[in-house]
Amino acid sequence: MATIQMSVRPEDLSQVPRGQERIPDPGILVIFGASGDLTKRKLLPALFHLRQADLLPREFAIVGVARRGLASEFAEDMRKGIIEFGGVEADDPKLDEFVSHISYFALNFDDPSHYANLKAELDRIDKERGIGGNRLFYLATAPDFFAGIIENLGAQGMAQPEKGLVAVVIEKPFGHDLESARLLNHQVNAVFHESQVFRIDHYLGKETVQNLLVFRFANGIFEPIWNRNYIDHVQITVAETLGVEGRGPFYEKAGALRDVVQNHMMELLSLVALEPPSSFEAESVRREKLKVWRAIPTVPILNTVRGQYGPGIVDGQRVIGYRDEERVNPESGTETFAAMRLEVENWRWAGVPFYLRAGKRMKKRATEISIQFKQPPLLIFNRLHTTNPCQAIQPNLLTIRIQPDEGIALRFGAKVPTTPEMAVCPVNMDFDYEGAFGKSSANGYERLLLDAMLGDQTLFAHRDGVETTWALFTPILQSWAAKKPEVFPNYFAGSWGPECADHLLEHDGRAWRNDLGRS
Numbered sequence: 150m151a152t153i154q155m156s157v158r159p160e161d162l163s164q165v166p167r168g169q170e171r172i173p174d175p176g177i178l179v180i181f182g183a184s185g186d187l188t189k190r191k192l193l194p195a196l197f198h199l200r201q202a203d204l205l206p207r208e209f210a211i212v213g214v215a216r217r218g219l220a221s222e223f224a225e226d227m228r229k230g231i232i233e234f235g236g237v238e239a240d241d242p243k244l245d246e247f248v249s250h251i252s253y254f255a256l257n258f259d260d261p262s263h264y265a266n267l268k269a270e271l272d273r274i275d276k277e278r279g280i281g282g283n284r285l286f287y288l289a290t291a292p293d294f295f296a297g298i299i300e301n302l303g304a305q306g307m308a309q310p311e312k313g314l315v316a317v318v319i320e321k322p323f324g325h326d327l328e329s330a331r332l333l334n335h336q337v338n339a340v341f342h343e344s345q346v347f348r349i350d351h352y353l354g355k356e357t358v359q360n361l362l363v364f365r366f367a368n369g370i371f372e373p374i375w376n377r378n379y380i381d382h383v384q385i386t387v388a389e390t391l392g393v394e395g396r397g398p399f400y401e402k403a404g405a406l407r408d409v410v411q412n413h414m415m416e417l418l419s420l421v422a423l424e425p426p427s428s429f430e431a432e433s434v435r436r437e438k439l440k441v442w443r444a445i446p447t448v449p450i451l452n453t454v455r456g457q458y459g460p461g462i463v464d465g466q467r468v469i470g471y472r473d474e475e476r477v478n479p480e481s482g483t484e485t486f487a488a489m490r491l492e493v494e495n496w497r498w499a500g501v502p503f504y505l506r507a508g509k510r511m512k513k514r515a516t517e518i519s520i521q522f523k524q525p526p527l528l529i530f531n532r533l534h535t536t537n538p539c540q541a542i543q544p545n546l547l548t549i550r551i552q553p554d555e556g557i558a559l560r561f562g563a564k565v566p567t568t569p570e571m572a573v574c575p576v577n578m579d580f581d582y583e584g585a586f587g588k589s590s591a592n593g594y595e596r597l598l599l600d601a602m603l604g605d606q607t608l609f610a611h612r613d614g615v616e617t618t619w620a621l622f623t624p625i626l627q628s629w630a631a632k633k634p635e636v637f638p639n640y641f642a643g644s645w646g647p648e649c650a651d652h653l654l655e656h657d658g659r660a661w662r663n664d665l666g667r668s
């Protein structure tokens with residue numbers, strides 16, 4: 150398909166008004182579960198990127214908390230992580246100074262007495278660095294430990310200190326169904342006020358996800374057509390080529406629906422579907438998202454599909470099936486693919502299907518949202534010309550590439566030059582983030598960590614939102630659990646998922662878009 154590239158003029162970029170970036174007050178970031186991959190691969194590189202951009206306070210400390218006794222190696226291990234995963238040069242002039250702010254504290258998460266020691270250690274660091282009591286507790290442990298850690302922080306008076314501001318960041322998964330999410334919310338709110346709670350979904354830190362709001366509400370031309378009168382349907386795909394990457398035990402309990410649909414995909418859907426918030430403030434944005442989720446009626450089980458990958462070829466490499474992965478049950482019934490058709494029953498969207506699919510070991514890595522517009526009321530071209538190079542006129546399609554190849558493309562019909570008849574061919578207007586703004590090494594956690602330190606909850610989940618999305622998916626999970634899938638594995642690694650997922654759309658006379666990525 151012919152493509153028209155779109156670019157940003159340097160003179161426009163240089164005139165973009167930049168808000169005065171706020172810098173958080175001095176504080177201590179305490180990371181529970183610091184020996185896990187997340188800390189080294191994402192959190193520390195993101196914190197260092199903030200340091201490079203001079204967005205960290207002058208005085209800060211990072212305390213890694215874990216059960217393993219890593220004290221001597223911890224800071225060095227984090228330095229390696231920053232270099233390897235943060236795209237940072239080993240001789241970066243700010244690296245040594247940054248690493249000097251990192252320390253380690255060994256703690257048994259279940260042992261209340263250890264928290265008294267942790268408190269004493271944090272008070273010591275606080276005094277030494279003149280921090281003033283501000284603390285951010287980041288829970289990056291296995292979810293089974295969340296409630297215990299929170300309770301112990303509360304019992305030691307660390308959640309409501311005499312001075313300073315304290316907040317808690319909680320990694321996903323936040324619960325595994327409605328009941329567990331409600332219980333966890335209850336346990337969290339028994340210790341921390343909701344304004345102190347930051348439930349993280351790293352998708353919201355992605356620039357392209359934030360850009361969805363800008364695209365919709367900073368541009369005048371899309372809003373009038375962003376509704377059931379013009380939009381035929383919406384597809385959201387989160388396709389990964391990776392398998393479970395050694396996370397077998399976690400994934401066995403999670404599955405695709407819990408792992409990415411209930412959280413990341415629901416966030417994407419809400420940003421496509423929400424009404425214009427009155428401001429870009431936490432309460433306004435969260436309120437509008439909640440309205441979207443509440444407008445989704447129960448999804449009939451017939452409108453859902455689950456799949457599990459067998460062996461196959463991904464990116465030219467032979468890979469094993471899910472059941473042969475490390476620490477996975479050889480007869481596992483866990484889904485590595487989930488798809489569904491749902492609707493948002495409100496004035497704007499009534500009758501517009503939203504098709505969602507997420508899968509591991511798919512043909513291509515691509516997270517995309519595509520908005521297909523309705524055909525014009527009368528097709529006056531291509532009616533008689535069977536020799537036309539583009540037989541059927543394709544409807545307008547707006548594709549938002551969340552990752553990789555971040556960008557936005559709009560497909561429209563153009564007249565094929567030099568043909569005597571009015572031949573119409575689809576062409577693409579394509580905006581590519583990297584081409585326009587340059588490559589970024591940010592991983593999404595920069596923005597979220599900074600916001601949490603600043604106390605801005607806009608990009609974090611609220612308890613009502615979490616419970617509403619779980620309420621939607623819990624019946625599906627229950628129904629899937631009650632009936633073991635008959636034919637697992639049902640798709641080859643390296644394919645677009647099980648065939649039955651195609652039927653979801655075929656019933657409606659539609660098809661999944663499989664030409665994902667940049668055209």
Ligand code: BG6
Nearest residue numbers: 321351389391408409413516552
């Ligand atoms: C995580 C899931 O939340 O998101 C992983 O637990 C998944 O299974 C990952 O691979 C996808 O995130 P990203 O940013 O790589 O698209």
